Amino acid sequence: MDLNPTTMSFLFFVFVLAMLLGAELIRKVPSQLHTPLMSGSNAISGITIVGALIATGRQESGTIVTMLGALAVAFAMINVVGGYLVTDRMLKMFKSKKKEGDK
Numbered sequence: 001m002d003l004n005p006t007t008m009s010f011l012f013f014v015f016v017l018a019m020l021l022g023a024e025l026i027r028k029v030p031s032q033l034h035t036p037l038m039s040g041s042n043a044i045s046g047i048t049i050v051g052a053l054i055a056t057g058r059q060e061s062g063t064i065v066t067m068l069g070a071l072a073v074a075f076a077m078i079n080v081v082g083g084y085l086v087t088d089r090m091l092k093m094f095k096s097k098k099k100e101g102d103k
Helices: 005-028 031-057 063-093
Strands: none
């Protein structure tokens, strides 16, 4: 992809628009739905990891692209692991507790 100033400004516009839309969407979600929403966003973070790995591993990638790709992989992995930990904790709350006499 040719990164001329027009393309860079368009990509920056898309990034800012996605950021504002995401913040607005999350703000409108009721607090009871935040944990299931985070659980569902793990799939999106998985796609981010794959894309960042592809961008980082390209031969033509410059130093900045490689550093940003590695940073994207790290942040997406933190999001995936945290999402799974929170989801696991949430699901444990719904399991029935065993009584002392039961096996």
